[in-house]
Amino acid sequence: RVGASTLLSALQVGMYNKIPGDGREFCVCSSTAVKIRSEDGRNVSEVNISPFISNLPFGKNTECFASPDASGSTSQATNIMEALEMGAKTLLIDEDTCATNFMIRDDKMMELVHKDKEPITPFLYKVKTLSKQGISVILVVGSCGDFFDVADTTILMDSYSCYDVTNRAKQIAASRATNNGALAASRASFGNVTPRCPVGTAFNPNNGKITVRSKALIAYGDVELDLSGLEQIVSKEQTNSIALALQRLTALENGSKMTIFQVLTQLNALLDHEGLEALTNGQFDGSLARPRTFEIAGAINRLRANESFVQLK
Structure with a gap:
């Protein structure tokens, strides 16, 4: 995946004009694209993060969540919900700057820790529900093939060159056990964005x-x-x-x-x-x-x- 993060970095400023010769003149994206990352310690004020986070210890309310020192997962959930509140139509995400426990949860972990005891609904489970809301996601990953199950298009970066490997990714996904949690969650609704x-x-x-x-x-x-x-x-x-x-x-x-x-x-x-x-x-x-x-x-x-x-x- 050499070049994937570099490509995303170019895309995240793809709504701005470039001078001739910049090298990114044709790397463009929607003006409503927002880069999402985790942000340990950020302030959060009255945000509904319940589509991703619920059942916090001591009954802390996630439909109106506030914190002066958000964790990696709650900050990333907040960043997504705030972007959607402002009308974002594309989310740009690089796993290198994400909270791992926010992004994925495999079947083995689900078997060990029942979902009723786990406060986080992983992003993997929400990608398809976002798509139903007209929200696109461009996600850079290199460590988890579970996203093949929910990806519409898969691009392989090899020495800074792009290759469409969607068919191969779908074949790999079909030949292996699917993430049952992700498939089940994709049939549900995303949840509410509270203004x-x-x-x-x-x-x-x-x-x-x-x-x-x-x-x-x-x-x-x-x-x-x-x-x-x-x-x-x-x-x-x-x-x-x-x-x-x-x-x-x-x-x-x-x-x-x-x-x-x-x-x-x-x-x-x-x-x-x-x-x-x-x-x-x-x-x-x-x-x-x-x-x-x-x-x-x-x-x-x-x-x-x-x-x-x-x-x-």
Whole structure:
């Protein structure tokens, strides 16, 4: 699979234009494609992760899950649910940056640990149900052939060249015992994506100071906002714009029923009409570049703020 992760890295920025000679001019993807990874320690605010996680110890609610220090599996589930909440139609996933226990669970482990005792429904079991929702998945794997059972197309990377080996993969899958859990789960529904409403007052920077320190780090008041998990941010100029967009949330009225999707769709329309000057009260700022709504949402979701969201029931 030499070259698979490299290809995915090119695809994840495939919605941006490239200069001639870049080498990635024809490596393109949908503007609604979102890179998904695990992210130990990230903040989570009121996200419904129950399609993937349930039966947590001590009865912790996964339909309205919150944590200042999410695990690898809960963070990856959160990243998927937040992407779907914002309208993602393609998920880009590399097993190298995933939580293994979130991705797969073979029949031997199922026999040892009954599903009633296991809180995680593996991603393997959910791929087909996502497809029924019109969500595509591009997944880089090199360690688990169980995904052959659920793959529509299989591409082999050999020395950075692509080969369609779908028929061979299907033959291999048919000749071996299938993952019964995956096949059974594929007939079920995916579950619910619960919309959330940002609470404007939660986004006031405590000391009033906001500094963009790098492409992946914003000092937002006295909070360090880590954006390293948002791999599709490509420049510090985009992060500058994200920091300004965050401040706009403070204008939301108390009790607003606008969801994060609606808020950022409205902002996106404003940027279409007025350009980046919409973030700077009409003043030109050459240090800005336009981010996607997915990355703005990603920053909002990762900000460590008390009671920053309420679910819209």
